[in-house]
């Protein structure tokens with residue numbers, strides 16, 4: 381008989397796991413507290429403007445298309461994806477700017493124009509990263525990591541020795557590259573999972589490296605178009621969705637899943653996958669006796685968490701040709717501005733990520749208007765306590781605008797703002813149940829990574845599984861999508877006759 385699966389949360393991980401499991405013959409219901417699916421990958425549509433809510437950098441495009449191809453569908457029937465090149469435009473506080481391409485010939489030309497010998501250093505970085513990436517992907521990320529022997533075997537140990545994870549991102553890059561702008565560009569983009577690059581492992585330099593090795597994709601219509609495509613496929617395969625339904629409890633009897641409870645209702649199932657925030661699940665949805673020792677009600681709040689973000693969404697009555705889709709502004713006092721997110725400080729001279737889909741996508745710039753997201757990493761609520769009231773928001777907003785005006789030809793931006801909106805740590809806490817408003821889940825420090833990250837399968841409860849930014853393999857849309865494939869294969873193996 382077909383097994384019934386309930387997925388708590390319709391984030392990208394819930395949707396992809398649901399599709400893989402439907403294809404393998406399970407019945408799947410997604411129970412989502414909000415009206416729309418997608419979780420943190422969502423959309424704001426107001427006053428004629430459209431904004432991707434959070435995620436915008438589409439790494440490893442093949443992972444996104446594989447979800448459709450793996451289940452016998454042509455992704456082109458659902459969405460259109462293009463390759464971005466340049467990948468980024470990098471602006472420095474001293475008015476220098478640089479296009480960072482994916483194409484190697486273009487990198488060589490652009491970097492050599494900028495500084496002699498720079499492209500050689502950069503290629504050295506890429507070739508070192510290439511080996512690390514394949515070792516990490518094959519030996520760790522693409523494995524369930526639920527048994528210690530997956531980590532402690534000769535092959536994995538040999539890989540760990542080659543990967544040399546102990547030196548920090550900053551130290552590692554300084555040994556390979558001399559140019560400060562390129563070092564800071566790589567440090568900034570290694571931070572997409574929200575850990576301090578001056579204190580944490582250099583394995584996070586794989587984030588920019590993978591962007592160069594696999595390219596960056598862009599889905600026409602923005603990231604939310606991908607969520608809509610997943611939802612369509614999920615429903616075509618017979619998946620059910622319960623929207624506006626907040627799960628209050630995961631029901632377990634005699635160490636076996638029985639279903640979930642919401643309001644006064646019970647929904648029975650053989651399997652439950654918790655796609656919602658892991659800390660929230662541990663604190664609120666599961667009885668203490670069913671939790672593993674490493675992450676339980678007594679210690680979960682004491683773990684290390686990623687930083688948070690402040691996002692300023694601007695609707696403009698002008699387009700800015702100087703920007704690419706992805707832009708990074710590197711400010712003076714770079715190290716200080718980066719570390720402030722881990723020291724409980726809002727920086728006065730911040731470095732920023734600027735997302736401007738309008739430059740490539742007409743759906744983001746109707747009638748010569750355009751949509752700009754500016755993201756500043758800030759401390760989570762445990763390090764910087766604030767209600768983010770109007771005055772708090774205004775202060776951060778003004779710091780960001782002052783900084784953006786430093787970009788050549790953007791000094792007039794304030795005159796062209798016709799719509800504004802914000803995302804703060806409080807939004808993440810209130811709307812997405814993210815503990816202390818963290819943006820990227822449990823910190824990816826080494827002792828909370830790979831085997832030491834929360835496992836995707838419960839040791840104590842038959843039928844209980846987890847997949848979200850805080851579990852193995854970790855945060856990032858492409859990483860969570862990859863995790864959904866590993867998880868669905870694991871569940872299939874556990875339940876096939």
Ligand SMILES: Cc1cc2nc3c(=O)[nH]c(=O)nc-3n(C[C@H](O)[C@H](O)[C@H](O)COP(=O)(O)OP(=O)(O)OC[C@H]3O[C@@H](n4cnc5c(N)ncnc54)[C@H](O)[C@@H]3O)c2cc1C
Pocket residue numbers: 388389390391392393394411412413414417418419420421433434435436437438439625626627628655656657660689811812813819820847848849855856857858859860
């Ligand atoms: C600001 C920001 C920028 C980012 N930028 C990028 C980027 O550029 N590229 C990238 O690859 N990744 C990026 N990420 C990371 C990426 O968004 C996440 O890794 C990914 O969205 C995680 O998906 P998920 O499926 O684990 O969970 P989520 O998106 O967190 O979904 C969980 C779902 O569970 C629901 N839920 C919670 N509690 C309950 C309950 N009790 N009952 C029912 N439903 C519940 C929530 O409403 C939500 O829909 C970014 C993240 C943030 C916050």
